[in-house]
Amino acid sequence: MRTLIQNGSLVRSTGIEQADLLVENGFIKRIAPDLAETADEIIDARGKLVFAGFIDTHTHFDLDLGVTVTADNFVTGTRAAILGGTTTVLDFATQDHGMTMQDAFDLWQKKAQGSSCNYGFHMAISEWNGEHAAEVERMVAQGVTSFKMYMVYDAMRLNDGEIYAALKHMAALGCIAGVHCENYDILNERIHELNSVGMRSPLGHPLSRPNEVEAEAVSRLMRIGQLAHSPVWVVHLSTQEGLEEARRARRRGQEVYLETCPQYLVLDDTRYAEPDAEKYIMSPPLRKRADGDALLSAMTSGEIDVIGTDHCSFMMSQKALGGGEFSKTPNGGAGVQNRAQLIYTYAVRTGRITLPQMASLLSENAAKLFGMYPNRGSLAEGAEADITLYQPEGESTISFRTNAHHCDNSPYEGMKVLGSISDVLLGGRLVVRDGKIAQEGKGRFVFRKPGQRYRT
Ligand code: URP
Ligand code: ZN
Numbered sequence: 001m002r003t004l005i006q007n008g009s010l011v012r013s014t015g016i017e018q019a020d021l022l023v024e025n026g027f028i029k030r031i032a033p034d035l036a037e038t039a040d041e042i043i044d045a046r047g048k049l050v051f052a053g054f055i056d057t058h059t060h061f062d063l064d065l066g067v068t069v070t071a072d073n074f075v076t077g078t079r080a081a082i083l084g085g086t087t088t089v090l091d092f093a094t095q096d097h098g099m100t101m102q103d104a105f106d107l108w109q110k111k112a113q114g115s116s117c118n119y120g121f122h123m124a125i126s127e128w129n130g131e132h133a134a135e136v137e138r139m140v141a142q143g144v145t146s147f148k149m150y151m152v153y154d155a156m157r158l159n160d161g162e163i164y165a166a167l168k169h170m171a172a173l174g175c176i177a178g179v180h181c182e183n184y185d186i187l188n189e190r191i192h193e194l195n196s197v198g199m200r201s202p203l204g205h206p207l208s209r210p211n212e213v214e215a216e217a218v219s220r221l222m223r224i225g226q227l228a229h230s231p232v233w234v235v236h237l238s239t240q241e242g243l244e245e246a247r248r249a250r251r252r253g254q255e256v257y258l259e260t261c262p263q264y265l266v267l268d269d270t271r272y273a274e275p276d277a278e279k280y281i282m283s284p285p286l287r288k289r290a291d292g293d294a295l296l297s298a299m300t301s302g303e304i305d306v307i308g309t310d311h312c313s314f315m316m317s318q319k320a321l322g323g324g325e326f327s328k329t330p331n332g333g334a335g336v337q338n339r340a341q342l343i344y345t346y347a348v349r350t351g352r353i354t355l356p357q358m359a360s361l362l363s364e365n366a367a368k369l370f371g372m373y374p375n376r377g378s379l380a381e382g383a384e385a386d387i388t389l390y391q392p393e394g395e396s397t398i399s400f401r402t403n404a405h406h407c408d409n410s411p412y413e414g415m416k417v418l419g420s421i422s423d424v425l426l427g428g429r430l431v432v433r434d435g436k437i438a439q440e441g442k443g444r445f446v447f448r449k450p451g452q453r454y455r456t
Pocket of ligand 1: 060180281282284310312331332333
């Protein structure tokens with residue numbers, strides 16, 4: 001099967017090139033201007049931006065929180081992802097207490113059957129002892145080279161010593177671990193303080209977890225990483241103070257990778273006054289405009305590495321399980337379909353980042369950091385033909401009604417976005433055509449190697 005993509009503007013981290021692209025049997029075969037090749041399918045990409053397929057570094061599909069299970073499973077979540085131009089999601093396989101990492105890996109492999117985009121797993125661990133240490137090598141042998149640890153949530157949190165030991169062990173195997181950075185003791189104490197003065201509504205959520213709660217935890221993680229001689233990856237960074245702590249560590253010579261999410265760039269904490277504010281209850285919470293601005297500036301200067309969505313969706317009926325109390329409301333929001341359009345609209349078209357930076361942030365850096373480069377994350381001859389075409393013209397309005405995700409709300413409801421995803425190739429197959437799903441369920445597991453340490 002040969003597909004020729006003609007007349008497009010190829011966007012790479014290194015610049016923009018007018019060229020044609022020939023795909024053969026799932027791989028990019030040739031890239032050159034005016035290719036005179038025969039093909040089974042010809043896609044006219046005139047006026048369109050051609051990117052290496054986008055990679056979402058942070059999703060939670062089919063995640064069981066105990067009280068409830070996320071609204072999106074892999075079938076609905078990856079359908080939304082592919083329509084949003086994301087060809088690979090890295091979801092958090094979660095090793096709950098009493099489970100081995102192998103149990104979690106096997107369970108997530110089952111859950112991911114029927115995915116419409118490719119998928120890999122970060123292994124989120126809730127326990128760390130000698131047995132778990134031995135399991136890391138088994139995970140690497142099965143293509144899982146990144147891990148996650150939480151400083152929060154009773155069911156998931158590790159203490160500082162466990163984080164230190166795990167980081168040390170993982171770094172020795174060339175793996176990287178992301179850490180959810182919030183000071184759990186302090187945020188719980190603040191929930192108690194707020195509740196005791198009758199503050200239980202969503203307005204209390206950001207007050208319980210102010211910027212210092214994240215910054216203290218980022219600072220602690222930086223020092224733990226320093227002692228462990230390990231790189232660290234801060235997941236969903238949301239504050240300027242947390243960013244400052246990461247900068248300080250980098251100035252000391254530490255290897256620090258930063259992920260942020262669209263919600264921390266384009267939304268702010270005034271949303272907690274809205275009538276359906278439960279949909280914004282996520283951790284970390286939405287912040288002040290100045291925080292979003294600081295993160296956008298850090299994107300401009302190349303200090304942010306990757307952008308994940310932290311898609312962890314719940315129906316409004318599930319959000320209501322908290323009885324209107326912020327501290328009891330399931331945490332998380334939807335967003336997997338909207339990442340590229342939001343970044344294009346609110347970061348590229350506002351002049352905060354260039355198109356080549358968008359290619360780095362949405363695809364290339366993730367492929368490098370998480371061991372998929374250059375097979376993915378690059379428009380190069382020999383790479384897998386995971387390719388996203390972006391039509392920069394036109395404007396639309398985000399709504400959960402038109403999003404393919406299953407849940408009945410979106411934190412971005414009503415926001416205007418510029419341009420759209422027109423076509424997506426997954427392993428050379430045209431799976432999205434003219435903004436509509438053409439083939440479902442074609443996603444495959446992505447076996448990953450240890451990532452590249454591009455910040456050393
Ligand atoms: O609120 C969020 N982000 N829920 C998902 C789990 C996590 O903390 O990343
Ligand atoms: Zn998350």
